[in-house]
Amino acid sequence: MKTTTLKNALIAASLAFSPVLAGHALAQDHAAQAEHHHGRCGQQQAMEQLAKRNPQAVVDMQTLQDEVLEVMQARRARSAAQNGNARQGGAGGPDPDSVIYIPTVVHVVYNTPAQNISTAQVRSQIRVLNEDYAKLNVDFGDARSEFRAVAGAANIQFCLAEWDPDGNATDGIVRVETTEASFDNTDSPAGWDNVKNDNTNGSTGWPRNQYLNIWVCNLEDGGGILGYAYPPGGSSALDGVVISYRYFGDEGTASPPYNLGRTTTHEVGHWLGLRHTWGDGGCGVDDGFDDTPDSDGPNYGCPNPFSAVSCGTDDMFENYMDYTDDRCMVMFSAEQAEFMRDIIIRNGRTQLLSSERCYFNTSIADPGADDQDGIRLWPNPASGQQVQWGLEAASTKDGMLTVYDAMGRLVHSRQLAVGFQNGTLSLDGFAEGVYTVVLESGSTLRQHRLVVVAR
Ligand SMILES: [Zn+2]
Incomplete structure (x- = not known):
């Protein structure tokens, strides 16, 4: 849900990066649930740490997100005034039918053979991303009808890079053995971010203007998280998505109840600027979108629809940006989908549109063509x-x-x-x-x- 004071909501949400305030912002039942499942997503923890090291980076990220959101909502309002309804691709909007391709590199940073996940497992994650971001996931029909009606297809597709930054052929997977048993958010100032650099026992990212970087590693220490990502607008050295090897793809080491690849769907949503459905705060703190109901905190497991009510409305726990189990998150809303496209088309990750690291974005014909x-x-x-x-x-x-x-x-x-x-x-x-x-x-x-x- 969108509040009229979006800026205030975002400022409130940024304050919620303080764990004390975030704790107050959660309703009783949501807080109790969180005790048992605190590691679904590490974005807030990562942002808290980043705010200590580089407060300006957090401000820059939120400013960018705010600007893109304001432009999108203004466009939707104009479209609604002209057509009687707001729809994706309204006046001045991106062509809703065009597919955006994002070359992707997966860094497998492993300390044990089990962490060195198979190429097939990496490919399974790319397939899940492509299904979810095109609204072609077979479980989409599991969403309640009231929410299916407002679901959106982002029409974003991910391809494992076919050329590396030097122009050499690649399968889009970088495998690096590390001496780190686990990347821990407390063992150094940069914490989890150590996985993103050769010099800190990780693997240095490829240029973000040409690739989405995904790191797969062990994140079990310090309570453990499934994954995390920073929003657009921050520093290039930290840009990308980090996922535990236990929750990547839908085969191999992927472990229930997070074994359908939705952790990466969720974190790539953050990478494209989406907030959690509850806006990281209580009722009145918002994620910026009209078509996601106001909510006071995350939902876990596979909730009973009759009990997943907060702030006076049904929570959209089917949303990829909630905290539910993989089999119960099946959709983005139309505004979330439009926003992610805006981040790529208009501001934030625009250079990816001309990245030629997969054959899709070159003038070479699709080799799948008959x-x-x-x-x-x-x-x-x-x-x-x-x-x-x-x-x-x-x-x-x-x-x-x-x-x-x-x-x-x-x-x-x-x-x-x-x-x-x-x-x-x-x-x-x-x-x-x-x-x-x-x-x-x-x-x-x-x-x-x-x-x-x-x-
Ligand atoms: Zn998250």
Whole structure:
């Protein structure tokens, strides 16, 4: 819910970063629940620590969030006045149908073999993000109808980076062994943030204007948290999302009840400027959005709808920005979705729009496309032992099939007799990565990008 004094609400919320005030702001039942589940999200703790080290950074983050929110609400008000209802993409708004792609790098910082999670587990998290941020999650229907009606699709998609900052091919995963048994919020001034730097036993982030950095590590000490993230507007060295290896993705080490990847959905929401649904304060302290009901504190577990009422209305405990179990958080509201797009399109993370670290944002055609330059290549991306290729018409000349890896090295070559039109390419010995398939027919060269994923 949006209050008329948004600025005051945000100032009140910033005061709530004091644990004493935050404690007062929680209603009795919410406070009692919090005793048992205090580690769902470490954002407030991280912000408290940051406020001691660098108070201006906290002010800068809140100022940016406030500005983007005011512009968005003004646009919605204009749209409502013109059309009788506020809708995403109203006058001057972003095109609600355009998909925003964010190149992503996952730093797996491990101290034990178990913490060195598999590539498949990393990929499972990217899939969950893409479902949740497109409102394509299969459990969306579990939300109560009153809230399904105000749900929004952010149309933001995440791709594991295909090129590193130096332009080399990558699978978007950086694995670093650390001597830290666990990253703890109390063991140094920077605490958890140590995971973000090579010099403090972590892994230095890639440039934030080109990538979303996600660190996966052990966060079990000091009471333990599932993850945390700073909002946009802070320093580049700290920018990104940190998630416990026990709550990342939906397979492998992912542990119930936080084993469906929603911790990362929640923390990426913070990274794109969203607050918790209760605005980190009691009734009257707000998250800035009209379509999330006022709430006095987090909900945990999978609440009984009849008891999850605060500030006189039903709490939207299905929201990714609440504290419920993974299987019970299934949606963003339309205003939350629009706000996150505004952060990317208008102010906060705008440079990501032109980042060319995944093929999506380049002028190169999607390798998933069926037809490219007269060649069909399928399935693509390929996860099996072979791919099929085909031309629009039979070649009237002898030809050659060659395949190059991302570094330009020849990895396959075969002569083709006159009349060729279709064939099979074995992927035996092909590592994961991006390849270029070239078909020569006389003096005609055709090429197609091929992506080989884990098999
Ligand atoms: Zn949070």
